[in-house]
Amino acid sequence: MTFERLALRLLVFLCLLQLAVPAFMIARREHVLHEGRSFKFKTAPVDPYDAFRGRYVALNFEAATVTGIPLPSGLQHGVRVYALLGEDEKGFAKVTALSLARPSDGPYLRARVQYPASDRVSLELPFDRYYMEETKAPAAEDAYRQHSRSETGNAYAIVRILGTQAVLEDLYVEGLPVKEILRQTK
Amino acid sequence: MLGLWYFENVNRKGGIRWLLGELPDLVSQGVIEPAEAERIRSHYGEPEARNAVKTALVIFSVLGALLIGGGVILLLAHNWDDLGRGVRAVLSFVPLLAAQGLALWAAWSGRRSTAWREGTGTGLMLAIGASIALVSQTYHIAGEPADFLLAWMLLGLPIIYILDASTPAAIFWAGVTGWAGITWAGGSQPVLYAFLVALALPHFALASRANRYAPRPALLGWVLVLCLTVGTGFCLTRHTEELWILAYSGLFGVLYLAGGLWFGDGSAAWQSPFKTGGALGVTFLSWLFTFHGVWEHGSYWHLGLTGPSAWDALYLVALAAALVGLWIKALGRRGYGLLLIGAMPALASIAYFLCLNGGYEAVAATLFNLYLLGLGLVTVVSALRNRRMAQMNLGLLVLSVLLLTRFFDSDLSFLFRGVAFILVGVGFLAANVVMAKRAKGGAS
Numbered sequence: 001m002t003f004e005r006l007a008l009r010l011l012v013f014l015c016l017l018q019l020a021v022p023a024f025m026i027a028r029r030e031h032v033l034h035e036g037r038s039f040k041f042k043t044a045p046v047d048p049y050d051a052f053r054g055r056y057v058a059l060n061f062e063a064a065t066v067t068g069i070p071l072p073s074g075l076q077h078g079v080r081v082y083a084l085l086g087e088d089e090k091g092f093a094k095v096t097a098l099s100l101a102r103p104s105d106g107p108y109l110r111a112r113v114q115y116p117a118s119d120r121v122s123l124e125l126p127f128d129r130y131y132m133e134e135t136k137a138p139a140a141e142d143a144y145r146q147h148s149r150s151e152t153g154n155a156y157a158i159v160r161i162l163g164t165q166a167v168l169e170d171l172y173v174e175g176l177p178v179k180e181i182l183r184q185t186k
Numbered sequence: 187m188l189g190l191w192y193f194e195n196v197n198r199k200g201g202i203r204w205l206l207g208e209l210p211d212l213v214s215q216g217v218i219e220p221a222e223a224e225r226i227r228s229h230y231g232e233p234e235a236r237n238a239v240k241t242a243l244v245i246f247s248v249l250g251a252l253l254i255g256g257g258v259i260l261l262l263a264h265n266w267d268d269l270g271r272g273v274r275a276v277l278s279f280v281p282l283l284a285a286q287g288l289a290l291w292a293a294w295s296g297r298r299s300t301a302w303r304e305g306t307g308t309g310l311m312l313a314i315g316a317s318i319a320l321v322s323q324t325y326h327i328a329g330e331p332a333d334f335l336l337a338w339m340l341l342g343l344p345i346i347y348i349l350d351a352s353t354p355a356a357i358f359w360a361g362v363t364g365w366a367g368i369t370w371a372g373g374s375q376p377v378l379y380a381f382l383v384a385l386a387l388p389h390f391a392l393a394s395r396a397n398r399y400a401p402r403p404a405l406l407g408w409v410l411v412l413c414l415t416v417g418t419g420f421c422l423t424r425h426t427e428e429l430w431i432l433a434y435s436g437l438f439g440v441l442y443l444a445g446g447l448w449f450g451d452g453s454a455a456w457q458s459p460f461k462t463g464g465a466l467g468v469t470f471l472s473w474l475f476t477f478h479g480v481w482e483h484g485s486y487w488h489l490g491l492t493g494p495s496a497w498d499a500l501y502l503v504a505l506a507a508a509l510v511g512l513w514i515k516a517l518g519r520r521g522y523g524l525l526l527i528g529a530m531p532a533l534a535s536i537a538y539f540l541c542l543n544g545g546y547e548a549v550a551a552t553l554f555n556l557y558l559l560g561l562g563l564v565t566v567v568s569a570l571r572n573r574r575m576a577q578m579n580l581g582l583l584v585l586s587v588l589l590l591t592r593f594f595d596s597d598l599s600f601l602f603r604g605v606a607f608i609l610v611g612v613g614f615l616a617a618n619v620v621m622a623k624r625a626k627g628g629a630s
Contacts, residue, residue, distance in 0.1 A: 007293060008294060011349070012290065019283070019286075021317075021318065022282070022318055025322075127326060167325055167326070
């Protein structure tokens with residue numbers, strides 16, 4: 001086989017590999033969105049700019065600050081932990097237990113420890129942004145900010161969880177998807 | 187062997203230029219006929235013109251691919267909300283499929299010129315990033331730019347070898363350096379970074395096989411020098427930042443020596459990126475080291491929270507081992523000139539350990555004042571001997587920068603400084619006059 005033909009074959013193989021990566025990423029997340037259990041995560045805000053992925057609404061979740069439950073020892077910045085999930089009386093997701101080993105039974109989240117303290121710990125959840133069209137993101141941010149700050153406000157994200165995977169499905173403000181709110185305020 | 191080939195090639199090129207320049211004189215003096223001159227000109231002249239067209243084609247194909255690829259990434263970043271999730275998932279493949287189609291078609295139809303390989307390779311490299319970014323956007327995947335960048339670079343790595351394209355290699359080095367910056371947390375990261383950089387090194391060796399001073403390997407070499415310079419900073423853990431003195435001296439020393447030993451015969455400085463880059467780095471660092479301030483914090487260094495990690499130590503030991511090997515090699519080749527700059531890391535290490543417990547800052551700074559003075563003087567003297575105007579002025583520049591900085595940070599009177607400035611200026615002019623006269627003398 002000449003070098004040219006070998007190179008061509010290798011190139012075909014490489015192209016398939018390159019296509020497989022986004023295909024796998026999509027398939028895995030579609031699977032979670034279809035089969036995963038749905039949780040409501042109550043939220044709080046910011047608006048950075050990611051040059052690669054356009055604008056997004058940065059999200060901060062109440063459940064990310066874990067307090068009032070016994071914490072395992074050895075929680076340092078950057079350590080991976082498993083957070084068992086339950087729901088509070090209003091139906092929002094909350095962490096019911098933390099462990100360093102993978103729990104035998106779900107639903108749980110895989111997260112990294114951000115700031116450990118003696119009685120509480122902040123977690124870096126595997127979903128922290130909601131991407132929007134660049135012209136709409138600032139308006140969405142405003143709507144989200146108004147509703148996530150007030151006591152009665154009701155802003156939350158729907159997250160589907162299956163196994164170790166968590167996929168953010170939609171962002172809701174006052175019971176409506178944020179895109180719907182933007183359409184109404186236009 | 188390669189060197190011989192190179193010299194023949196360069197001499198040939200220079201000879202052709204000389205011959206073409208002589209033609210009008212030869213014709214006017216009746217040595218050859220105008221028709222013969224024209225035949226000689228067309229025999230040698232055309233390939234040069236064709237080369238220029240080729241180079242322009244390569245530049246435009248790479249620029250075109252970079253612009254289109256970048257444009258596609260920006261268009262996708264707009265994030266088209268009105269398209270549903272399914273449509274956007276399918277669309278994620280479009281830039282990748284388009285770039286792949288073009289690259290495959292070019293390879294299949296035998297379009298294997300540099301312009302095609304570089305252009306399609308660059309487009310494909312950027313398309314990978316665009317596709318993964320679009321999927322991340324569609325599914326709101328959390329910000330893990332480090333993983334994103336690493337996956338992108340590793341998926342693009344084979345392009346470099348299959349298409350024998352250097353722009354993707356440059357993007358790869360820039361990408362893994364970016365990755366090192368994002369994961370700037372220490373640990374085993376420096377070793378992994380060195381490994382990632384090394385993954386594209388065989389391509390550099392292949393690209394420089396025919397002529398290591400051609401524009402392609404030379405420019406790629408500069409990208410590597412820049413990436414290593416930035417990347418070394420990312421490899422120092424935050425609590426051991428003072429190690430930069432050792433890490434950077436070692437890096438520039440290794441680059442300079444390796445460049446001088448194996449890549450040092452380029453006819454212009456830019457053609458020897460390692461040697462030139464290393465020399466610039468060593469000179470600049472030496473100048474920094476002439477300031478007291480750099481050494482003054484030495485007494486705190488040993489208080490560093492945990493001291494250098496095992497990985498930092500490994501990185502420094504590897505640099506030191508490389509340096510010693512290169513010194514031995516340079517001595518073996520009687521390249522004493524190389525050691526003048528190449529030995530600077532040793533001097534920096536001595537100064538570093540002197541200052542570790544404080545009290546020797548003045549000694550360290552004086553050491554480097556003397557070193558830079560010596561470096562400048564030797565450069566000027568050897569340039570005068572070899573009649574190299576540019577090198578001489580470079581040496582004079584080093585000397586004057588050294589003198590001027592010392593005058594600015596010491597408490598000398600304006601009168602004294604004024605006189606000193608004038609003397610330095612007179613020295614500059616005198617050296618140039620001497621050189622110009624010598625050059626004339628040599629020519630006649």
